[in-house]
Amino acid sequence: MKKYFKAEPYLRRIGLLGKLFRFSIKTIKDGTPVYERSTLKYDGVFEELFSRRERGMEMSLTKDEAYTLYSGALAVRHLEGAMAEVGVYRGGSARFICEAKGDKDLYLFDTFEGMPESRISAAIDTWQGKTHATTSIGEVRSRFSGHKNIYLVKGIFPDSISGYPEFDFGNKRFCFVNLDVDLYQSTLDALEYFYPRMVLYGRIVSHNYNLSPIPGGDTPGVKAAFMKYFGGKSEAIIEIADTQCMVIKSQ
Numbered sequence: 001m002k003k004y005f006k007a008e009p010y011l012r013r014i015g016l017l018g019k020l021f022r023f024s025i026k027t028i029k030d031g032t033p034v035y036e037r038s039t040l041k042y043d044g045v046f047e048e049l050f051s052r053r054e055r056g057m058e059m060s061l062t063k064d065e066a067y068t069l070y071s072g073a074l075a076v077r078h079l080e081g082a083m084a085e086v087g088v089y090r091g092g093s094a095r096f097i098c099e100a101k102g103d104k105d106l107y108l109f110d111t112f113e114g115m116p117e118s119r120i121s122a123a124i125d126t127w128q129g130k131t132h133a134t135t136s137i138g139e140v141r142s143r144f145s146g147h148k149n150i151y152l153v154k155g156i157f158p159d160s161i162s163g164y165p166e167f168d169f170g171n172k173r174f175c176f177v178n179l180d181v182d183l184y185q186s187t188l189d190a191l192e193y194f195y196p197r198m199v200l201y202g203r204i205v206s207h208n209y210n211l212s213p214i215p216g217g218d219t220p221g222v223k224a225a226f227m228k229y230f231g232g233k234s235e236a237i238i239e240i241a242d243t244q245c246m247v248i249k250s251q
C-alpha cells in the first residue's frame with residue numbers, strides 16, 4: 001500500500017527554520033542571543049489560567065504582571081496572614097491572586113464605582129483619563145462567587161474599613177498585598193496601612209510603579225508615594241516586569 005505523505009515533520013522543520021531565522025535576525029540586531037519568551041517561565045497551570053481570562057473584560061495587566069501576582073501569592077501562601085488588593089475595578093488582576101491563594105482570606109478594596117475624584121491631585125496624578133466607573137460590587141461579587149474566602153470592601157480606602165467591623169481589621173495581618181490604584185494619595189494611604197501589618201517575608205506589589213513618561217499616560221504618583229513612604233528606610237523597592245515593583249517585609 002502506498003505510504004501516506006506525512007506533512008507534519010516537514011511543517012515542523014519549516015517552523016523551526018522560521019524560529020532560527022527570527023533568532024538570527026534578533027541576534028544580529030541586538031548583538032546578543034535573545035530567547036523567545038514563550039519558551040521560558042510560564043507553567044501549564046498559569047498558561048491555562050491566562051488563556052481563560054474573560055475576553056472583552058478590560059484588564060490593565062500584561063502577562064508578566066499577571067504572572068507576578070500568581071507566582072507571588074503562591075510563594076507566600078504558607079505564611080500567616082490574609083491577602084488583599086486595593087484597586088480591583090472589575091476583578092481582572094484579583095483573579096490571578098485568587099487562583100493561587102489556596103484557603104487564604106482575600107480582601108478586595110475598591111469604590112466599585114470609579115476612581116475617587118477627591119484623591120486625584122492635579123500636581124502629581126497626571127493620569128486621569130479613565131474613571132474605571134464601568135463596574136459594580138454586584139458584578140465583582142458574582143465573578144468570584146465560586147471561590148471561598150473572598151471579601152469585598154466597598155468605598156474609599158482606608159475610610160471604607162470602618163464600615164466593615166465584622167472583618168475585624170484591627171487584628172489582621174497580611175502576607176500578600178497588590179496595589180493598583182494609580183494615584184499618589186491612595187498608594188501612600190495603602191502603604192501606611194498595610195506595610196506595618198505585613199508578616200515577615202510578606203510581599204507588597206504595586207502596578208504602574210514604572211511607566212514611561214508619556215504625556216497623559218503615566219502615573220508618577222505611584223512611584224512618588226513609594227519614595228515618600230520608604231524614603232529613609234532600609235527596605236529595597238524591587239523593580240520588576242513590566243511596570244510593577246515589589247517590597248518584601250524583611251524586618
Ligand SMILES: C[S@@+](CC[C@H](N)C(=O)[O-])C[C@H]1O[C@@H](n2cnc3c(N)ncnc32)[C@H](O)[C@@H]1O
Pocket residue numbers: 058059060061086087088089090091092093094109110111112113114115116119131132155156157158180181182183186
Ligand atoms: C487601574 S484600576 C484597577 C485595575 C484592576 N486591578 C484590574 O486588574 O483591572 C484602579 C482602581 O483603583 C480604585 N481606587 C483608587 N483609589 C482608591 C481608593 N482610595 N479607595 C478605593 N478604590 C480606589 C479605583 O476605583 C479603580 O477601580
